[in-house]
Amino acid sequence: MAVTGPLSFALEVPDLATGVKFYTDAGFEAAVEGNAARFRCPGQDRDSIVLLGGAPKKRLHHIALRVDRVDGMADNVVAAGGAVAAAPDGFSDAGLWVADMHGMLIHLAEHGGDADLDAGTPFAVNAPGSLVRKSRSAMLPRSSYAPAHPRRLGHILVFTPDVLASVAFMERGLGMGLADRAQDIVAFTCAKKNSDHHVVAFAKAPGIGFHHASFMVGDPDEVGRGGRALLAKAGFGDWGFGRHTIGSNFFHYIQDPWGSWFEYYSDMDHIEDHDLWTPTVYSMEDSLANWGPPVPDDFVHNYEVDPAGFRPQQLAAE
Ligand SMILES: [Fe+2]
DSSP, rough: OOOEEEEEEEEOOOOOOHHHHHHTTTTEEEEEEETOOOOEEETTOOEEEEOOOOSOOEEEEEEEEEOOOTTTHHHHHHHHTOOOOOOOTTSSSSSSSETTTOOOOOEEEEEEEEOOOOOOOOOOOOBBBOOOOOSSSSSGGEEEEOOOOOEEEEEEEEEEEEEHHHHHHHHHHHHHHEEEEEEETTEEOOOOOEESSSSSEEEEEESSSEEEEEEEEHHHHHHHHHHHHHHHHSSSOOOEEOOOSSSSOEEEEEEEETEEEEEEOOOHHHHHHGGGGGOEOOOGGTSSSBBBBBOOOTTTOGGGOOOTTHHHHHHHHH
């Protein structure tokens, strides 16, 4: 009775068509039915993103997490300060719906796990004293590469008014572990076994909200190539190509139509057994990146609690 990985996230958005274009451009397969759009990674048999149109502004609707079994989790959630919730209209009541102490809605669903991913060609790096790629070029002509292919959802980062309280809830209520954190400003939680370094992460803000979701691609080149291509189509803002200290992954973030973010990632740290992992408390210097371009001014801005909201036209003109 614990979280074993991520499943999906759902956002309320003002304009469904805008969202369908953004995520289709990012490489997802879309299915639109009425005022809802569902998106899946090509090759997967389940949805990873749900958009609900017609909202006054973008807002996090819920996140969905995979659990081994829900038996007993309701008691843990309540003991940790959360509450059991009803399934929202249009969503399955299978599993367990809960809200954390800040009102963030979480769907816990039993799911056996996704099929193994195709390993593809290994990303081989010739390094001092270590020649692992000989007699072939690493790079092919640009025209050889297909558009970015998101393989699976890796993690979701959400805003919270109290990072450490949110981490405690994930630990006690959902059976997750703290991977690492930077002060009480950002924190990263993982499943206890065989987990990406982070599954749900938190950043401090005046209220709850969606910051970004991150999808695995094949290698660091696909992060950079895919990020540049999506930026050209989306046109608002980006951050990357760079590499995080916390989690070690290469990243490229593209701003979505509502001022939150979409991330391609590669080479995330893997926590095989949380009991054998020592969480580190990093300084703020390492909270965002080990290296990369300057961080956009509104990278950690929660437009969901900003009365002015995100104004993409203004940003584009500046
Ligand atoms: Fe991320």
